Amino acid sequence: MALISNSSNSLYNFVVKDGNGVKGLVDSGLSQVPKLYIQPLNERINKVDSKPCDMPPIDLSKLNGPEHEKVVDEIVRAAETLGFFQVVNHCVPLELLESLKDSAHTFFNLPPKEKVVYRKSVSPSLKMRYETSFAPETENVLEWKDYINMVYSNDDDALQYWPSQCKEVALEYLKLSSKIVREMLEILIGKLGVEVDESKIEDIFGLKMVNMNYYPACPNPELTVGVGRHSDMGTLTVLLQDGIGGLYVKTEEDNAHGNGEWLQILPIHGALVINVGDALQILSNGKYKSSEHRVMTPSTQSRVSVPLFTLPIPTLRIGPFPELVKKDGFAFYRELLWQDYMDHFFGNPHEGKKNLDFAKISFS
Ligand SMILES: O=C(O)CCC(=O)C(=O)O
Numbered sequence: 001m002a003l004i005s006n007s008s009n010s011l012y013n014f015v016v017k018d019g020n021g022v023k024g025l026v027d028s029g030l031s032q033v034p035k036l037y038i039q040p041l042n043e044r045i046n047k048v049d050s051k052p053c054d055m056p057p058i059d060l061s062k063l064n065g066p067e068h069e070k071v072v073d074e075i076v077r078a079a080e081t082l083g084f085f086q087v088v089n090h091c092v093p094l095e096l097l098e099s100l101k102d103s104a105h106t107f108f109n110l111p112p113k114e115k116v117v118y119r120k121s122v123s124p125s126l127k128m129r130y131e132t133s134f135a136p137e138t139e140n141v142l143e144w145k146d147y148i149n150m151v152y153s154n155d156d157d158a159l160q161y162w163p164s165q166c167k168e169v170a171l172e173y174l175k176l177s178s179k180i181v182r183e184m185l186e187i188l189i190g191k192l193g194v195e196v197d198e199s200k201i202e203d204i205f206g207l208k209m210v211n212m213n214y215y216p217a218c219p220n221p222e223l224t225v226g227v228g229r230h231s232d233m234g235t236l237t238v239l240l241q242d243g244i245g246g247l248y249v250k251t252e253e254d255n256a257h258g259n260g261e262w263l264q265i266l267p268i269h270g271a272l273v274i275n276v277g278d279a280l281q282i283l284s285n286g287k288y289k290s291s292e293h294r295v296m297t298p299s300t301q302s303r304v305s306v307p308l309f310t311l312p313i314p315t316l317r318i319g320p321f322p323e324l325v326k327k328d329g330f331a332f333y334r335e336l337l338w339q340d341y342m343d344h345f346f347g348n349p350h351e352g353k354k355n356l357d358f359a360k361i362s363f364s
């Protein structure tokens with residue numbers, strides 16, 4: 001076991017540079033959270049100030065029956081208000097969801113030397129990265145999370161570069177949950193009343209990546225955050241969370257679901273969480289909401305979650321759909337190259353929905 005001195009610098013090196021992650025820190029026999037992880041008061045998550053989200057999960061199997069229109073309305077309404085909803089009776093088998101959670105635990109329980117080979121600086125491919133926190137180079141306080149990021153380009157690369165502990169299940173999950181994204185996008189874009197051709201829809205969610213997030217149990221969970229306030233950058237995210245809980249979403253002021261409050265997205269066995277990202281908020285000229293969310297650190301058991309992020313392809317120019325701008329009379333967002341938005345997003349620590357300012361048109 002490595003000895004960690006109290007200096008922030010050597011702690012940073014141990015966790016970030018040497019690739020031991022928060023998991024390595026916890027395994028070193030930590031009884032108190034180091035300063036590097038203590039959040040300022042306004043960023044800490046207080047369970048008492050939040051309530052559970054009471055929106056029932058949406059049954060996707062009903063899209064194929066007489067209640068089709070009702071389910072479509074539920075999806076559209078959820079995307080317009082909270083920007084988050086849960087779905088059940090989807091196409092991803094429950095056994096696959098279980099295997100995904102198991103394989104996430106298996107990967108993060110590997111000894112550090114087997115994980116560090118995937119650090120950005122040494123990984124044989126940028127298609128697989130093992131990281132900790134979100135942007136440790138620019139954050140004053142680190143997030144209590146390790147994760148892997150598996151970017152999809154083709155099956156062969158995925159099977160070559162993604163870790164053996166999870167590559168097959170992650171690939172299967174990516175394919176099946178991409179079908180859900182496609183179906184949701186057809187519904188959501190269809191209801192905007194705009195005509196978008198087939199190839200453009202493909203490009204709008206053509207960049208796909210599966211992450212596995214690992215939040216070790218923390219001795220002082222109330223002082224830390226698992227993930228700080230942020231919105232997802234892309235088009236739609238499909239998220240598998242385990243049964244531990246801790247995902248909180250902020251309602252906008254005067255929202256159907258609350259008034260600037262934090263709601264917990266309670267775990268539902270077999271359900272997947274779907275949420276709108278910044279790209280879809282921009283494309284829909286603000287009609288669909290990319291909500292601010294964050295994750296509380298677990299206290300007794302480690303938590304895992306597995307998001308599929310879908311994003312526009314980097315070479316696509318993204319802006320509100322022209323027919324919508326015509327209908328609305330103005331554009332809330334400028335058109336931009338998607339690669340530029342991604343560079344902006346990854347260059348800054350999490351700070352709520354601030355990234356969207358990069359695309360917003362100022363009316364003052
Ligand atoms: O772990 C979770 O429940 C959510 C994680 C998340 O928001 C993200 O990875 O963007």
Ligand SMILES: [Fe+2]
Pocket residue numbers: 230231232293
């Ligand atoms: Fe997120």
